[in-house]
Amino acid sequence: MKIAVLPGDGIGPEVVREALRVLDALNLPGLVLFEGDVGAIAYQRHGHPLPQETLDMARAADAVLFGAVGDPSCDNLERHLRPEQAILGLRAELGLFANLRPATTFTGLEHMSGLRPEIAREIDLLIVRELNGDVYFGDKGIRTRDDGEREGWDMMCYSESEVRRIAHVAFRAARKRGGRLTSVDKANVLETSQVWRDTVIEVGKEYPDVALEHMYVDNAAMQLVKSPGQFDTVVTGNLFGDILSDQASMCVGSIGLLPSASLGERQTEYGAFGLYEPIHGSAPDIAGQGKANPMATILSLAMLLRHSMGREEDAVRVERAVAECLADGVRGGDLGGRATSREIGDSVVSKLLTLS
Ligand SMILES: NC(=O)c1ccc[n+]([C@@H]2O[C@H](COP(=O)([O-])OP(=O)(O)OC[C@H]3O[C@@H](n4cnc5c(N)ncnc54)[C@H](O)[C@@H]3O)[C@@H](O)[C@H]2O)c1
Ligand SMILES: CC(C)[C@H](C(=O)O)[C@@H](O)C(=O)O
Ligand SMILES: [Mg+2]
Incomplete structure (x- = not known):
């Protein structure tokens, strides 16, 4: 090995x-x-x-x-x-x-969490973060507009096949854990997220034993602090997963964990x-x-x-x-x-x- x-x-x-x-x-x-x-x-x-x-x-x-x-x-x-x-x-x-980022409470650390101990005590979640796509790997650049102002741009994009393969990983992980999957997106604003959500729903039909819910990323950030115990398995894109996992670390107590x-x-x-x-x-x-x-x-x-x-x-x-x-x-x-x-x-x- x-x-x-x-x-x-x-x-x-x-x-x-x-x-x-x-x-x-x-x-x-x-x-x-x-x-x-x-x-x-x-x-x-x-x-x-x-x-x-x-x-x-x-x-x-x-x-x-x-x-x-x-x-x-x-x-x-x-x-x-x-x-x-x-x-x-x-x-x-x-x-x-497929990036698996588990966040679990440690006994004795409840008081180090940014949350109240009784809330921190409930944390046992797995973030399944897509790692090969999204705004990270889309075309990007810095251009100068006609008025001389510089403008940076990064293309956010997910294809159905990219979403499908990470969704399967997440559903299988949820099945082995508490049987609940929260898909986090921003489908109220982003077309990338619409394709994400539609595809996750489609894949979900193959996993009738897993309870699927959808949550907008801004609400997910709030819910993670309000009641992290509600989350079992979370599946999300590259950027949202990056941010939510750092946030989850401070709910547990430290990014060093x-x-x-x-x-x-x-x-x-x-x-x-x-x-x-x-x-x-x-x-x-x-x-x-x-x-x-x-x-x-x-x-x-x-x-x-x-x-x-x-x-x-x-x-x-x-x-x-x-x-x-x-x-x-x-x-x-x-x-x-x-x-x-x-x-x-x-x-x-x-x-x-x-x-x-
Ligand atoms: N996968 C990676 O290699 C990775 C991940 C994140 C950031 N980075 C890079 O690291 C550099 C620093 O980034 P940053 O400051 O935003 O994030 P960071 O995670 O490096 O540090 C954030 C804060 O957390 C503290 N911290 C982080 N890990 C710790 C540990 N194990 N023990 C104790 N304290 C710890 C740091 O001291 C700092 O105050 C940047 O160049 C960034 O791009 C790399
Ligand atoms: C360093 C950076 C490219 C990386 C990311 O954004 O994925 C880091 O923040 C991480 O969480 O592993
Ligand atoms: Mg990061």
């Missing part, structure tokens, strides 16, 4: 390092790890944020563990050379169209090929200070064990280790504590070794 490890920029290497220590503690046979450059570091070393060699390494692997990309020093580069293009390029080139899996159609001999990363970014404001919470990356590793390695029991063990550390009061700066990334990694590894 080959894992491509792409730590990236800022806190990326700091959080990936701790996830790898957890992987090491599991002592799994037959693992081969390769490390590659992505993001600003890759641009500095190779002149491109996603060097061909890194892409080839990811393609040749059975799974990818990704940290984060982004560096303020690159904000004025031409767009195709910016670090963020590395993750967008990987998602597109590897056909990873939410993992993700990006999956496509490819299967390997071990499970689904996938890329696993925390939902947060490179956090330049705390990079290099040992302040990053590595739990989101450790929980992403758990998703890798589950989806790409078929090791459900190990995945659950890692998730339990993180949850029990939080219940014991292990807290980084993001949760009002003082534990360093290293100390959080140490705690998770020690806890893991006590769990059978």
